[in-house]
Amino acid sequence: GVEHNAKADSIVENTNIHINYGGDKAFYSPALDSVGMPTVEQFKTSNGFYSTMFHELGHATGHKSRLDRKFGVNQKGYAFEELIAEITSAMVMIKVGMINEPRDDHAKYLNNWIALLQDNPNALQQAFSKAEKAAQWIMNEKR
Numbered sequence: 001g002v003e004h005n006a007k008a009d010s011i012v013e014n015t016n017i018h019i020n021y022g023g024d025k026a027f028y029s030p031a032l033d034s035v036g037m038p039t040v041e042q043f044k045t046s047n048g049f050y051s052t053m054f055h056e057l058g059h060a061t062g063h064k065s066r067l068d069r070k071f072g073v074n075q076k077g078y079a080f081e082e083l084i085a086e087i088t089s090a091m092v093m094i095k096v097g098m099i100n101e102p103r104d105d106h107a108k109y110l111n112n113w114i115a116l117l118q119d120n121p122n123a124l125q126q127a128f129s130k131a132e133k134a135a136q137w138i139m140n141e142k143r
Contacts, residue, residue: 002040008050008096014140017060019053026052028059030071035060047101051089054138058088061134069130079112080123087131092138 012019018034027036035056043049059081062069072078093100116123136142 002043002049003046004040005046005050005096005098008053008098011092011096011139012053012057015057015060015138017057026056028056030059030063033060033063033065045101047093047099050096050098051093051100054092055085055089057138058085058092058131058134061088061137067130067133067137075112076116076119079116080127083113083116083123083127084130084134087127088134088138091131091135095135095139 018032020034020036021039023036024038024042025036026038028034029036035053037053037056040049043052061067062071062081062084069081069084070077072081090100113123120126133142
């Protein structure tokens with residue numbers, strides 16, 4: 001079964017970001033400023049649950065009340081935001097002492113990221129910079 005991680009749960013709770021559990025999709029709704037997450041039991045592993053949670057919380061850090069990132073309106077903007085969220089998740093998972101697990105939809109993002117990087121060679125560096133700020137926000141190191 002999937003084990004809870006006290007440190008990760010504490011970090012999630014301390015973000016004070018609203019999370020709705022249930023359903024079969026993980027997502028962040030900018031309009032509602034809330035995260036939708038399947039229940040922990042719907043995941044095969046703890047790492048899968050938490051890496052997905054931190055990915056969605058990574059998106060939530062972009063809200064205007066937090067780090068005020070512009071969410072992508074086109075495919076490249078969307079790919080950039082996904083890249084930020086995925087790097088954020090990896091950074092937080094490392095800080096918590098867990099291993100990041102690739103998402104099931106990882107492969108489809110990779111094609112978008114490749115196109116993004118071909119257009120903007122600095123995109124990866126920019127995404128890492130934004131992800132670092134997001135990870136620090138989630139970890140309550142810089143709010």
